[in-house]
Amino acid sequence: MAAAPFPFIRAIDFLERFTAAELAALASNATAAHIAFKLAAPVVISATDPIVIGWMTQAVKAGLLTQARATRIMTFSEISP
Numbered sequence: 001m002a003a004a005p006f007p008f009i010r011a012i013d014f015l016e017r018f019t020a021a022e023l024a025a026l027a028s029n030a031t032a033a034h035i036a037f038k039l040a041a042p043v044v045i046s047a048t049d050p051i052v053i054g055w056m057t058q059a060v061k062a063g064l065l066t067q068a069r070a071t072r073i074m075t076f077s078e079i080s081p
Helices: 011-015 020-027 030-039 050-061 067-073
Strands: 008-010 044-046
Touching: 008 011, 011 030, 011 044, 020 030, 030 050, 050 067
Parallel strands: none
Antiparallel strands: 008 044
């Protein structure tokens, strides 16, 4: 997954990029939910953080997100998801 043009975003803004259905799917997967809990702690999310990249990659592999959605979510230069 390519790094975003601007590599940081506030954690709350990152989580708000997901749809309700995507969050429900992620919450239903124990590993994804565990990592999402960890992501809620920091003030900012870095597009270059290996934890964030790994989590998004695993979400795609598990079929919880499409690659297109993961790429769009990780494109922090966009104002909305």
